[in-house]
Amino acid sequence: MELLLEPVSCRQLQAELKLGLHEALLNGVRHGNNADPAKCLRVRRIESSFWLIWQVPSDHGATAGRGLFLIHQCFDDVRWSARGNRVQLAITRRRMGTVAIGRGWGSRDR
Numbered sequence: 001m002e003l004l005l006e007p008v009s010c011r012q013l014q015a016e017l018k019l020g021l022h023e024a025l026l027n028g029v030r031h032g033n034n035a036d037p038a039k040c041l042r043v044r045r046i047e048s049s050f051w052l053i054w055q056v057p058s059d060h061g062a063t064a065g066r067g068l069f070l071i072h073q074c075f076d077d078v079r080w081s082a083r084g085n086r087v088q089l090a091i092t093r094r095r096m097g098t099v100a101i102g103r104g105w106g107s108r109d110r
Helices: 011-032 066-074
Strands: 044-047 049-056 077-080 086-090
Touching: 011 049, 011 066, 011 086, 066 086
Parallel strands: none
Antiparallel strands: 044 049, 049 086, 077 086
16 A cells, blocks of 8 residues: 555545545455455556546446445546446645646656
């Protein structure tokens, strides 16, 4: 979890995002991987000039439940892939207090 949240320096924001990521990861393990210990989750973290994004395998587009409510409260944007097998969670750099104007996708804004 620390590696996923490494770009976030604010402790309060880290705690909030940790809760949302925990729910998304739990959902991926329970439903996306059918709780099979032989399977792994591949989580992608994408950093752009204006967004910090995580992509997590999911349970085919769940649309209800406490976990999904928490996820929506923790992130600025929540989107499902077209096939419903991945959820994309994002926060704005502005929320982190680090907006880098003029940088391209994937650059590390440090």
